[in-house]
Amino acid sequence: MSLQLKAGQHSMAGRQFINQDFADFSLPSAGLLRDKGAVFAIADGIGSSQVSQLASETAVRSFILDYFATNPAWSVPHAALQVLKACHRWLYQQNKHSSYGQNPDKGYCCTFSALVLRQQQAHWIHLGDCRIYLYRNAQLSQLTRDQRSWQAGQQLLSQALGAGPEIVPEQQQLSLCAGDCFLLASDGLFDFISQPALATLLASVTASADLDQLAQQLANTALANGSDDNISVQLVQVLAVPAQSQLPGGLLASAQLPDGLLPGSLDARLPLPPLLQSGSVLDGMTVQRVLSQTNRSHLYLVALPDGTPAVLKAPSQTLANDDLYLEKLLREEWIARRVHSPYVLRAAQPDSGAQAMAPRSAIYSLFAYIEGQTLAQWRLQQATPDLQQVLGIIEQTGKALQALHRAEILHQDIRPQNVMLDAQGQVCVIDFGAARLAGLQSDQEVAGDIPGTALFTAPEYFTGQAGSCQSDLYSLAALCYYLLTGQSPYGPDIARCKNLPAQQRLSYQPIVGRHNDWPQWLDLTLQKALQVDPAKRYQHLSEFLYDLRQPNPLLGRELTLQAAYPLRLWQCLCYLQALLILWLLVV
Secondary structure (H helix, E strand, C coil): CCCEEEEEEEEECCCCCCCCEEEEEECCCHHHHHHCCEEEEEEEECCCCCCHHHHHHHHHHHHHHHHHCCCCCCCHHHHHHHHHHHHHHHHHHHHHCCCCCCCHHHCCCEEEEEEEEECCEEEEEEECCCEEEEEECCEEEECCCCCEEEECCEEEECCCECCCCCCCCEEEEEECCCCCEEEEECHHHHCCCCHHHHHHHHCCCCCCCCHHHHHHHHHHHHHHCCCCCCEEEEEEEEEECCCCCCCCCCCCCCCCCCCCCCCCCHHHHCCCCCCCCCCCEECCEEEEEEEEECCCEEEEEEECCCCCEEEEEEECHHHCCCHHHHHHHHHHHHHHHHCCCCCECCECCCCCCCCCCCCCCCCCEEEECCCEEEHHHHHHCCCCCCHHHHHHHHHHHHHHHHHHHHCCEECCCCCHHHEEEECCCCEEECCCCCCEECCCCCHHHHCCCCCCCHHHCCHHHHCCCCCCHHHHHHHHHHHHHHHHHCCCCCHHHHHHCCCHHHHHCCCCCCCCCCCCCCCHHHHHHHHHHCCCCHHHCCCCHHHHHHHCCCCCHHHCCCCCHHHHCHHHHHHHHHHHHHHHHHHHHHC
16 A cells, blocks of 8 residues: 545735745655655745745745655655755845845745655654644644744744755654644744644544645634734645555666565566576576575576676575565665766666667566676685775775765675675675665664674674664774784674673774784774774764875874783783792792
């Protein structure tokens, strides 16, 4: 079942000559509704301005249009915030370069509230004193807070679009329930209808109600109660809510895979491919050789119809009824198609000018073929790895993670087996099976999951916390440590530490002293990136990558002798103690 909504609205000038309010919404078709959701926005111009109606209309229209143009991998809060900030900057610049520069209250300014309903969640972003209400179970609740402050004995807006150089919008979210009714309104309505009276009027909302007519009724009631301001009302009724979060649509081109391929209906729409072997043909592709076969997936090197090599990843037949696994497998190609970086695995594409791919007859993912070896294979060939080559590999892998993080995607499984190195020394991060998209799963939904491999997994996963960008940073630093030493910074004990006190007893093993050419400040850099507490690590990948190449004086003093050579120090102390005992016995 998909999200089903019904909406209506009404906006009027009331007793004013000009309507400085503006309201609009977009209820897109099923595919876009699943991917981005439905958007409802309302803006209220400032009474001191003669042009704020232009600001209101610009804010609402641009927010709706630009929101649907944002990266599909972005979460709703991130996309909404970026779009609203862009709109604010445009309005602010219009004021700054006009006659209203010294007095923006008379220029292009307005208050703004928007509601985005996507899958199982309601998200809102709010600036100023429009309001969003929720009517649920015969109770009316105000979701937003009026951003007003007392100045010179009167209440004035503390924030508005276009009014100042920066804005700090209010953002919240909650889970949807069938039967919910949302009300968005300007102050011309709620200042003249009490909340209990609004609740009484909304109690008449049914599945068959005409929401446009009800919105007009609410506006007329406010007008009859003496409203002397513009009045705008939006009503949104939730008729049905999907049972679970769904994979974004548009996973593949519509000519290749039916739109709306979702968990719960995957195996009903397309079957799993049969077990293939060299020479087998599937959807016009010829299998060149079998790369690997496990109890979870099968990898094949295939030739596309135009001869382009590609890797086909098919699910194992034993997982035909595992909707979660099938969703993750399809999500891998979805990510590969939307994250553009030379260091991130791409989806397979035929050469330009080649004929279009045949429609898919089975569930699988297609990726570009990378000719090279994994870092696990590369490390086995290195008796003494070159420091500069290792740092170059880590820098490229870090750039891949930065590209993923910009799209609000956590890889969550950085390890030697998931990083390819080609003959030219270029890195490519592969395998997005454990990746997490911010727009699909909240921290609460993934808390307790332990993705990846224990030796490279951040400690917070073992205590039941959700991952973050600092978790990927930890895995990257652990990868660097492994490539240099062939070992883990905390050894195998880290997977057995299920609480913070146990993790804090872990001892980081310094790399100083293992190789004469390795500087001491490199150890300080790795030690900071590998802190058990995510808050004590670098907060940005760029900081870690920068410190890998030059010493950071802020990281503290040089390592002490005990930290640099713990084993040798204790051996020497024991040797001296033995000599002292022998001397005392002789004397």
